[in-house]
Structures are given as C-alpha cells and as structure tokens.
Amino acid sequence: MRESASIREPAIAAAEAVKAYIRMNRVRLAADGELLALLLPERFEDTQVADLLRFAIERLKADNQALRLERDALKSHQASTLCLGEGVRRAVLELIDARSFEEAIGVATGAAAAFGADRAVFCVEDIEGLAPTGYDGVRLIPPGMVAAVVGPEGMGAILSGGGELLFGRTGYRSLAAFRLRVGREAPPALYVLGARDEGCFDGRDSEAELGYFARALERAIRAWLDLPKP
Secondary structure, three states, rough: OOOOOOOOOOOHHHHHHHHHHHHHHHHHHHHHHHHHHHOOOOHHHOOOOOOOHHHHHHHHHHHHHHHHHHHHHHHHHHHHHHHHHHHHHHHHHHHHHHOOOOOOOOEEEEEEEEHHHOOEEEEEEEEOOOOOOOOEEEEEEEOOOHHHOOOOOOOEEEOOHHHHHOOOOOOOOEEEEEEEOOOOOOOOOOEEEOOOOOOOHHHHOHHHHHHHHHHHHHHHHHOOEEEEOO
16 A cells, blocks of 8 residues: 655645755746845845846955955055154164254154154143253143143043144144153153144054154153153
C-alpha cells in the first residue's frame, strides 16, 4: 500500500512554490523591477528600480566614492600632521639655538606660518610692575584672561573666536592658545596662534604638537630670564 503525500497548509505550499520559483529564475527576477517591488516594497517602491544589477552597481559606486573621499581626507590629515610635526621640531631646534631672549621671542612669533597660522603673539596679563613691554609680538591682556581662555588649570585650548581680545583685531576664525608657566613670580601668559581660515587647529594631533612647542618655549624663556621653575 502506497503512503499518501502529507497534507500541507495552502499558505505553506504557496510559499514553498514561490521559493522554488525564485531559486530557478534568479536572473529573470533580477531584471523584473515590478516583481521586486512586490516582494520588497519598502526597498524598491519609491526608487522605481527596473534592474537590480544596475541598482547594485550604483550603490557600489556611491559607496566607493564615499570611501575615496574618506581616504583622501585621511591622507590630507596625515600630510598636514606630518608637516606640522616637522615645523614644530624645526622651531624647537631654533629655540635651542637662540642666542638672546629677543631671538627666542622672535623664533616663537616667526613660527606662525610653519604652524599653519597667520600670526603668533604672546599675551601677558597686565599686572603692574611685572608685565614685560617693548617687545614686538607681546600684547597685554586684562588680569584673569588666561584662566578664562584655557581654564583655571588648563594648558591649552583650540578656539573658534576671540581674536579681538587676544590679537586686538577681528578676522581670526581659528585660534590656538597655550598657557606659559614661566615662573612663580611671572605674570600669567599665553602663546597664541591665529589663522583666518576655519578649523586650522582642529584635532588632537595639532593640539599635542603645538602644546609641545609651548612647553619648550616656556623653558627657553625661563632659562633666558634666569627664573626658577614654577
């Protein structure tokens, strides 16, 4: 006696038939946009895809383009970081080679272009009897300004404004300010870089490289003024 075929629910049988059709007709299915829209309405209804292969190729092109842009941005950032690092190392060597306090100050203010900036200045809080005067590139700022810029204990800050306070003029859209701990009796001071373009000092690498130069600079100033460590 032959066993009778098992009886299945109509819906299950229909689903199996659809699966079997898809397996046997994949190429035809890929070219049938109308059928794809019926099977995957949430993905194909609004895009009006007539050819799945063409759709996949366009998606791959878009993804590839996005990857290229990301790669180029990373390469540009890496090149910029390498260039900045080289500029910092060269400036530190020039600080070591300076033969006077004025020359050391000139190295720091003259390093702006190597650091991607348009101008560099020293900002010293105007404490009566302590603030230095007579040096090009040194500006007096109100007491408390250093803490306001970098924080009570902070060493550096990347800013998007404030040029009128630190440089005495507007037009600088990127600023990098670093505290200079010259000595216990010295007034609070900042080494400030300003650039007219936005985002010039963004990124941890830039802050670390420029901060390193600021630490070397404060030591050079301390040595030339024969000041004790703070």
